[in-house]
Amino acid sequence: MQKRIIIIGAGFAGMYAALSAARLREAQGVAPEKLQIALVAPEPTLTIRPRLYEAKPETLGAPLGEVLAAVDVVYVQGRAEKIDTRARSVKIAPAAGRPHVLGYDRLVLASGSELFRPEIPGLSEFAFSVDTLADAIALDRHLQGLAVRPTSEARNTVVVAGGGFTGIEVATEMPARLRTILGEEARPRVVIVERNAAIARDMGEAPRPVIEKALRDLGIETQMGVGVSGVDRGGVMLSDGRRIESSTVIWAAGMRAAPLAAQIPAEHDNSGRLIVDRELRVPGVPGVFATGDAAKAASDDLGNFALMSCQHATRMGAFAGNNAAAELLGVRPVAYRQEAYVTCLDLGAAGAVFTRGWDRKVELVGDAAKKLKHEINTVWIYPPRADRAAALAAAEPVRVTDL
Ligand SMILES: Cc1cc2nc3c(=O)[nH]c(=O)nc-3n(C[C@H](O)[C@H](O)[C@H](O)COP(=O)(O)OP(=O)(O)OC[C@H]3O[C@@H](n4cnc5c(N)ncnc54)[C@H](O)[C@@H]3O)c2cc1C
Structure with a gap:
């Protein structure tokens, strides 16, 4: 009988979760007919959120349809409305037509974050x-x-x-x-x-x-x-x-996990993120993983935690997808680790500032940092090519490039 992994969200975490699950499926020689990987999102598009402060924002969506098809990931158009963790199912509302319910063997919640708007008049x-x-x-x-x-x-x-x-x-x-x-x-x-x-x-x-x-x-x-x-x-x-x-x-004051994370009956942090174990499972909720901005995960053994960032979401996605597939394929899951931590802050016409480490030691400023920011924003954070081998290789959790 076919098993199914559902991934909710086509952000950085969801995209890498899908590619990574597909990578392990292929590495284990398992056909898509035996293990379906379904990605649910309103659009088959990766919004390049880290660039939304720029001019021409209408150019900042990257299509995902071809790359998902190249690795046999099924795209399901719609918004996940209701997760039933007992029945292991997700109710999906498509843009047109009636909602339908899809069952899962493993669920990866990658529904990301939203700007928090407090109750301020106007x-x-x-x-x-x-x-x-x-x-x-x-x-x-x-x-x-x-x-x-x-x-x-x-x-x-x-x-x-x-x-x-x-x-x-x-x-x-x-x-x-x-x-x-x-x-x-x-x-x-x-x-x-x-x-x-x-x-x-x-x-x-x-x-x-x-x-x-x-x-x-x-x-x-x-x-x-x-x-x-x-x-x-x-x-x-x-x-x-x-x-x-x-x-x-x-x-521009503060982010919270998107509302869907609240439907998972487990512990959340102050930002609404699900607190996950080292393998990105949601403790106490069988079959459910959370990743990216929807999850709070330790990123090393020193007490650091992944932040709501593209840098962490990309990597966490690769681990969560791998581990969801691993459980179904009888492979040992891999503990999420991401020891390198950098920031690159754009400063407009004044350049940028690049820091390394959790103490944010300044390594580059001005034009040199700006050049790096440009490369991050226009190359590194975009989806891999719609080429099966390249896309699968890009999603190996232990090999995703660290700066
Ligand atoms: C202006 C700006 C600048 C930023 N700059 C940086 C930066 O320089 N460096 C950095 O590392 N990070 C940066 N970030 C943060 C970064 O963009 C996020 O941390 C990252 O997008 C998180 O990825 P994600 O996949 O977890 O979630 P998201 O990118 O939020 O994606 C979530 C996905 O889930 C989908 N979804 C949500 N709810 C549902 C539902 N109910 N059903 C189906 N699908 C659903 C959404 O449509 C979306 O596809 C910036 C963010 C912003 C807004």
């Missing part, structure tokens, strides 16, 4: 974001539309709420984007509003001077130690009572 109606392809396209259209509005303080001002990784990348790209749209004479103003006392708090001390200098060089203002208390069509209210007139408020 936030959901008036604030933009760069969380999804649709969000980034909506922001870009809005920015393009500013060109035909009469000049005003609000038109020329962009407020970015959140001074973490994403907020800094959006903000540092913005002066050049605005100058292209509004012209040099518009003198665009970009303001980062950050509740913490320090910019890029999660990145630690080492890269901060580089980031602060980049913000100064680009003329980006920072309002530190203050939160956003309200957003409307014409601006943003700050928690200290001040107001900034702005037609463009971008919310």
Whole structure:
């Protein structure tokens, strides 16, 4: 009888889970008729989320149909609505037609993350974001539309709420984007509003001077130690009572696991991620693995944990897919390990900063770091070619390239 692995999500983790399960299936000489690998997602497209702060966001989806077909992974169009871990089934709602139920022998939850939007008046109606392809396209259209509005303080001002990784990348790209749209004479103003006392708090001390200098060089203002208390069509209210007139408020403050993870009856962390074991199984829920931004996993023996990042999702996906297949093929699963950890933060026209290690030692700045960021963003994070051997080789969990 045919067995089935269902993978939910076509992000970095889901894509590598599918390829990796297919790799092990082939390595064991098992035909797709004996072990089906089905990937469920609304689109057969990998959204290149790490690039959504850039201009031309409509170009930032990479098609997956051919590469999945090349390795005999079945793409199932739809959104997973309900997971029944007792019956081992998933209810799938397609874009058109009625929902249907698919049974699984192993489930890999790779449903990723979403921007967290707290209950702040006006936030959901008036604030933009760069969380999804649709969000980034909506922001870009809005920015393009500013060109035909009469000049005003609000038109020329962009407020970015959140001074973490994403907020800094959006903000540092913005002066050049605005100058292209509004012209040099518009003198665009970009303001980062950050509740913490320090910019890029999660990145630690080492890269901060580089980031602060980049913000100064680009003329980006920072309002530190203050939160956003309200957003409307014409601006943003700050928690200290001040107001900034702005037609463009971008919310970039915090991620949470996508809601589907909450359906798995197991322990979750504060970000809604499922806490998984070293082989990325969800303890106490037979047959279920979680990976990428949907999972919290130890990445080494030193107490470090995978972050919500493309870097970790890609690798975790490869381990989760391998291990789900391994259990069905009678092969020993492999413990997830990812000791190398780097960051490469884009700083717009001021270059970039590249760090290595959990203490984020700065290794490259300026143009050298920017060149590396460009290579990461345009080559490394894209799906492998739709060539069976190349795609399967790219997904070997212990061989996925470390920097
Ligand atoms: C602007 C921005 C910049 C970033 N920069 C970096 C960076 O420089 N470096 C870095 O490492 N990371 C970066 N990240 C984070 C990185 O993009 C994420 O950590 C990564 O996308 C996580 O991959 P994932 O596969 O776990 O989830 P996702 O990429 O979120 O993919 C989840 C998938 O699951 C699907 N899905 C969700 N719910 C369902 C459902 N119910 N049914 C079916 N499918 C579902 C989604 O449609 C999607 O296909 C950035 C993110 C953003 C937004």
